[in-house]
Amino acid sequence: MHLLLWGVMVLTTASALQSRPHPGVTGQRLVIGLVLAGCLLSLAVAALARGTGKSEAATAAPPLILGVGGNVLALLQSNSMMMVPVATAVAMLFARLRPRLAVLLAAPLTVAIAVIAACVSPSHNATENAGACALLCAVLGAACVFARQARLRHDHTELLLAELEDSREAQTRAAAVAERTRIARELHDILAQSLSALSVQLEGARKLAERGTVDPALHQLIVRSGELTREGLGDARRAVAALRGDEVxxxxxxxxxxxxxxxxxxxxxxxxxxxxxxxxxxxxxxxxxxxxxxxxxxxxxxxxxxxxxxxxxxxxxxxxxxxxxxxxxxxxxxxxxxxxxxxxxxxxxxxxxxxxxxxxxxxxxxxxxxxxxxxxxxxxxxxxxxx
The missing domain is CATH 3.30.565.10 (Histidine kinase-like ATPase, C-terminal domain)
Known part of the structure; x- marks a missing residue:
């Protein structure tokens, strides 16, 4: 669409400069020059626009200016090529606005260019020229409606695919969390409880060693074994906490x-x-x-x-x-x-x-x-x- 707008700009300029009366600085020629400038400015604004967050009024302004300007040029210069900017304006309206609003704004432009074509054309082919202008606007408008709907369906499909991918990732994460929770539960039931029981046994051995006469080295070994068991129990609990997602x-x-x-x-x-x-x-x-x-x-x-x-x-x-x-x-x-x-x-x-x-x-x-x-x-x- 943007590349076509630049092409319409060149075609409109060439047609206006070749038709009579030429754009000028006085009288009717001044009006033609101002209207041509408005058409070119609206085409340039529409071609350079990239954002989709504009209001409907701001979106509709360039094609409306282009359509009105094209009708005025067609009336003043009697050039059949001036139907091109009007048809382009209609296409822009259907491509960028809601269908109902686009029909409401495009219908007057289409009727106006058809009437002007009938008025400025020779009497023997006035009807054909008017019908050609109306048909061109209708075809371009319908094509843009279909293109806009296809684009919206494509965007909707991409959104659904992204949501499906997010859903799959969420399911995968949930499955991973469930598996980690199961592993953590097994670790706690087996390893942590075994170490706790060992720690109790070593504590009992330490107390027995303190009551009796044992080698101090053996006593120290029992004490250190109990400490290591408690530390291993802490490591096991830390691993279980990591599996469960607890933050330490x-x-x-x-x-x-x-x-x-x-x-x-x-x-x-x-x-x-x-x-x-x-x-x-x-x-x-x-x-x-x-x-x-x-x-x-x-x-x-x-x-x-x-x-x-x-x-x-x-x-x-x-x-x-x-x-x-x-x-x-x-x-x-x-x-x-x-x-x-x-x-x-x-x-x-x-x-x-x-x-x-x-x-x-x-x-x-x-x-x-x-x-x-x-x-x-x-x-x-x-x-x-x-x-």
């Missing part, structure tokens, strides 16, 4: 994890949070927590006693968690014993790679990315979840 603040989880690593792994950890904390999805929470757990475990294993920093950073674009250590001392083995041979921290990660692989898979399933590699002082793991 990330900073609180990291604080607890850092305290456990300081106590159990003798790892000097500095935890800091930057930015405004916000909630994450359960999958992202669990992925970041497990990734941090794996990174700290490896830091304690391969860089024992190394100062380690954990930085949780919130930005508008993402949530980033960085774990950095300073590496094992030069010439120390995995137990921290001096061997006299430098061993770079990267060598500690050249095993099967299951830890890194599992971290990467968890983060990628949550829609994030992970980077792990050596630095000048040690090793850094960076996990990022987009906002």
């Amino acid at each position: 603040p990330m900073a609180d989880q990291l604080t607890t994890l850092a305290g456990r690593c300081r106590r159990d792994l003798a790892l000097p950890i500095t935890l800091s949070v930057a930015g405004q904390p916000r909630g994450l999805t359960p999958e992202a929470n669990l992925a970041l927590y497990r990734g941090t757990q794996e990174a700290l475990t490896n830091a304690a294993r391969y860089a024992a006693g190394s100062p380690t920093t954990v930085l949780l950073r919130y930005t508008p674009q993402a949530v980033t968690l960085t774990i950095s250590d300073h590496g094992r001392a030069v010439g120390a083995d995995h137990n921290g014993t001096e061997t006299g041979a430098p061993v770079p921290p990267v060598e500690a990660w050249t095993g099967g790679g299951n830890g890194l692989r599992g971290m990467r898979e968890r983060i990628e399933r949550a829609g994030g990315r992970i980077h792990a590699g050596p630095t000048e002082q040690g090793w850094t793991v960076e996990m990022e979840i987009p906002a």
Whole structure:
């Protein structure tokens, strides 16, 4: 439609300039010039218009000006080509307005151009010219009505398809939530209850050990086993909460994890949070927590006693968690014993790679990315979840 409007503009200009009287600055020629300018301006406005949020009055104004101008030019210049801008105006009305309103506005324009064609034509073919003008307007109007209805049906079909896709996605999400809830229930019934029972048994063993005379090392082992069982129970409950979609603040989880690593792994950890904390999805929470757990475990294993920093950073674009250590001392083995041979921290990660692989898979399933590699002082793991 827009390309055709530019073509009508060129055709109208050429026809007006070739017909007599020519546009001018006095009398009837001035009227022709002003009317031609109005036609060209309305065509340009209609050709450049792209928005669909205009009122009906603003939408109807350009074709009405074009139709009236075309009728005036047809009357003053007696040119059969002037039916083209009038027919174009009728087509624009039917293409952009409601059918009833379009008929109400297009009917006077069609009747006017038919009467003018009959008046300015020779008497022997006046009826034919009038009928041709009316027929052209009717055909273009009907074509635009059909095109508009086809476009509306196409838009309605696309809307229905989008709603169907959304419905399918909602059903898929609902099925996934139901499956996760079932898995969480099974985990709670089996793993969590088993760990709870084990914790009770170990607590009873501890009390019996305190009453009797047992090796202090055995007593300490029983106490530590109970603590590990309770921590495992907490991890199981955390996994169940993630499956059920419960939200647990990330900073609180990291604080607890850092305290456990300081106590159990003798790892000097500095935890800091930057930015405004916000909630994450359960999958992202669990992925970041497990990734941090794996990174700290490896830091304690391969860089024992190394100062380690954990930085949780919130930005508008993402949530980033960085774990950095300073590496094992030069010439120390995995137990921290001096061997006299430098061993770079990267060598500690050249095993099967299951830890890194599992971290990467968890983060990628949550829609994030992970980077792990050596630095000048040690090793850094960076996990990022987009906002």
